[in-house]
Amino acid sequence: MNHETVLPQSVIEIINERKNLFNSTEYGFLIGEGGYSSSEGHIIEDSIISLSMGKNLLLKGPTGSGKTKLSDTLSSIFSQPMHSINCSVDLDAEALLGYKTISEKNGKNSIEFIEGPVIQAMKKGHLLYIDEINMAKPETLPILNGVLDYRRSITNPFTGEVIKAAPEFGVIAAINEGYVGTVPLNEALKNRFVVVDVPYIEGDVLKDVIKSQSQLKNEKLIHTFVELSSDLLVQVKNGQVSEEAASIRALLDACDLAVYLPAKRAIQRGIIDKLEDEREKAAIKNIAETLFE
Numbered sequence: 019m020n021h022e023t024v025l026p027q028s029v030i031e032i033i034n035e036r037k038n039l040f041n042s043t044e045y046g047f048l049i050g051e052g053g054y055s056s057s058e059g060h061i062i063e064d065s066i067i068s069l070s071m072g073k074n075l076l077l078k079g080p081t082g083s084g085k086t087k088l089s090d091t092l093s094s095i096f097s098q099p100m101h102s103i104n105c106s107v108d109l110d111a112e113a114l115l116g117y118k119t120i121s122e123k124n125g126k127n128s129i130e131f132i133e134g135p136v137i138q139a140m141k142k143g144h145l146l147y148i149d150e151i152n153m154a155k156p157e158t159l160p161i162l163n164g165v166l167d168y169r170r171s172i173t174n175p176f177t178g179e180v181i182k183a184a185p186e187f188g189v190i191a192a193i194n195e196g197y198v199g200t201v202p203l204n205e206a207l208k209n210r211f212v213v214v215d216v217p218y219i220e221g222d223v224l225k226d227v228i229k230s231q232s233q234l235k236n237e238k239l240i241h242t243f244v245e246l247s248s249d250l251l252v253q254v255k256n257g258q259v260s261e262e263a264a265s266i267r268a269l270l271d272a273c274d275l276a277v278y279l280p281a282k283r284a285i286q287r288g289i290i291d292k293l294e295d296e297r298e299k300a301a302i303k304n305i306a307e308t309l310f311e
């Protein structure tokens with residue numbers, strides 16, 4: 019069975035309201051194959067409602083849990099292009115807002131400002147996706163405080179231009195708490211978002227995601243990979259292995275490889291060898307030995 023999420027009437031209405039802001043008429047009410055899937059319907063519903071009401075959305079979940087997929091799905095539901103920022107310690111105001119450059123026109127040099135993702139998304143009324151927001155240096159992001167609160171505006175420090183966001187502008191950020199290199203998100207910044215947890219999917223929903231996103235078509239193997247994932251999640255909950263061991267991204271890699279490699283070798287390459295801790299690796303190898311021939 020394909021798990022398509024039929025959006026509740028209230029959500030369809032709010033999308034319809036919001037749609038009046040756009041020219042486009044093309045968007046899907048069914049989130050089907052290839053889109054974000056979850057047995058917890060509230061994840062998609064709450065995200066849509068929050069964005070529709072002009073709230074900033076913070077997706078919180080471990081690596082490979084579908085945060086980017088959910089953002090892409092929201093972008094297609096709203097028929098709204100998305101501008102992305104990948105945060106790192108090197109992220110600076112220029113990477114967010116844009117930079118000045120010298121350009122030549124009719125033999126004359128002039129200084130031109132190339133708009134960055136924040137200003138483009140604000141002016142065009144697009145979505146802004148801020149990935150790994152807790153990887154940025156704490157002093158960099160406060161520049162966005164005015165963009166993220168009721169003011170929805172910023173004074174571009176490079177040009178002096180005051181930019182007021184178009185009404186349909188929306189912000190989605192993603193955070194992977196506890197991951198190496200992350201810093202706790204500044205309270206004032208966190209306070210400007212509504213938070214939606216994005217956990218790893220399990221069971222039939224996971225089976226459908228494997229079927230639609232992996233090249234693996236062998237039903238029995240797919241079933242066993244779903245069991246593997248469920249066992250890994252138990253180990254994560256018991257603190258035996260780190261959260262990323264149960265990443266859906268890694269699982270999909272292993273499923274793909276299992277089309278051509280024996281399953282245990284596919285798991286070694288796709289899941290085990292991505293980890294550092296020898297005890298963790300041995301624990302997962304052990305589970306794989308018991309499940310796969």
Ligand SMILES: Nc1ncnc2c1ncn2[C@@H]1O[C@H](COP(=O)(O)OP(=O)(O)OP(=O)(O)O)[C@@H](O)[C@H]1O
Nearest residue numbers: 053054055080081082083084085086087219266267
């Ligand atoms: N619930 C889900 N529905 C559909 N696809 C999913 C889901 N969870 C994970 N995936 C798939 O797993 C892979 C990883 O997902 P994605 O890149 O969205 O994770 P992420 O949470 O953004 O990871 P990271 O924190 O490392 O950036 C993608 O191929 C995505 O399609």
